[in-house]
Amino acid sequence: MTTTVLTAAGGHGRAVAARLPRLSSILSLAFAALLVLCVAAPQWLTPYDPLEADFLAILQPPSWTHPFGTDRIGRDVLARTIHGAHFSLSIGLAGTVISVLFGVLLGILAGQRNRWADEGLCRVFDVISSYPGVLLAMMVVTFMGNEARNIAIAVGIAGIPKFARLVRAQTQLVREADYVTHAYIYGRSRLAVFCTHLLPNVLVAVPVVATVYVGTTILAVSGLSFLGLGPQPPTPEWGVMLAEGRDVLRTAWWPSVFPGLAITLTVISFIVLGRDLQLRFERREAA
Template sequence: MTDSSLAGTAPVDDAAVRSRALPRPSAGVALAAAFVLLLAVAALAPQLFTHYDPLEGDALASLQPPGAEHLFGTDRLGRDIFARTLYGARYSLAIGLGAAAISAVFGIALGLLAGQRSRLLDETVSRLFDIISSFPGVLLALLVVTFLGAGLTNIAIAVGISAIPKFGRVVRAQTQLVRDADYVTHAYIYGRSRLGVFFGHLLPNVLTAVPVVATVSIGTTILAVSGLSFLGLGPQPPTPEWGVMLAESRDVLRIAWWPGVFPGAAITLTVIAFTVLGNALQRRFEGRAP
């Protein structure tokens, strides 16, 4: 193309190009992101939203319905449910993030091994993923907690183990895709060592898919953790954890709906928010509009 032909073209607006390349997220994605941000603030500094102690009860205020003084009402021990729900975000997010981190670390390591050119490693790791996946996630976590015992750390380990194949299979597929890419072949041709290619080309490109899986995984792990806590295998009362709160509400559900509805709504909204964000990240990763 000659300079004269370029002279007649309009100047390119870089901002417009960027806006087309990165379309604005939908209202649902924006709401999900705002909710997750609010949840993170509540987990880090719940005292910004309430002055009530989540463990302090008042027998005279037992089972008060939602109102001006107690926004979400009180439970049978007179504890403020709004405060317990806010402080519960700290436990649920911590366990969910811990479980997701455990599954990500082991899933990435095993996926990288399976994605190499060794057929033996690939078959061995793939069969391990199949064995783990053959158990329903909650059932596998239940078995692990039965052996390890109840507690915050053990429940995170249990749920994390059940989610390892989610990360491992994605990383395995990405590793096989990247290892045969032209730029990796060219790197070897130009004298890069295997270690240099691994850290300079393979690993950075493989890990681009991990945040997508991790975002969705956090929501599902929080749901699994709450289910195990409901069964009494997670944090123990009076810990203000959402699953524990649901378990405590069973005895009064016929006469008071609020002790169970609000922590249940917190679990539901959190899972939906992380799922929406994960789906949006997946569409962005695949080059589709969010």
């Protein structure tokens, strides 16, 4: 009797554990869809202007009228958080695209049989990687300015070695595969082999890393904004909101907590989605 109960309980526990990854994936996908809606149609989610101050509603706590409360000059925190998704996501995605494009190009170049190109590019990757990503982005923004384009370039440069090393390793692995050798034996040109065999198999793992890196870039962008190196007030950007809410944190927690929560959930969502892509990739490789 006891054994039966324990077995049933164990089976139930395994079933619950099996559902948890699926639930986390669904929630992450739903939150990502919400972020897209925030970027595409923020007016559907809030009637308030994120820049409109109301000096009669300064630092009001969360309520039915203002679900996330108001900040120190009466602006609706929910409206600013929703509109802030546009700045954080657009800069983060642009930075990821820059990392992927240059990382793939340089990784393929380093993975070819030219030893001098490989050694030279690997030393460049080592130099870039020796600096923490945020510190490197701070240096770039300091020299180029804190416009959104420059911030995207800064976080993009910091991520190039990550993708370049991945693509370099995949290129060297695929280059020595039997099906590539057979393609050359059967008379296929180098361009044909590159387009039909090398490139598709090299790029298959890039979306996995890129999905996770989107969360990393958003976190870096918010960090730069918090330090005053990103978009400037009154721009409704999450890092800017954190910096502004810091001054009133002792008397009002909501101007900082809600944008901080938005950053946290966004990063977690992209990490979970990246993990799901990785599992699919591993199952594909095993098959």
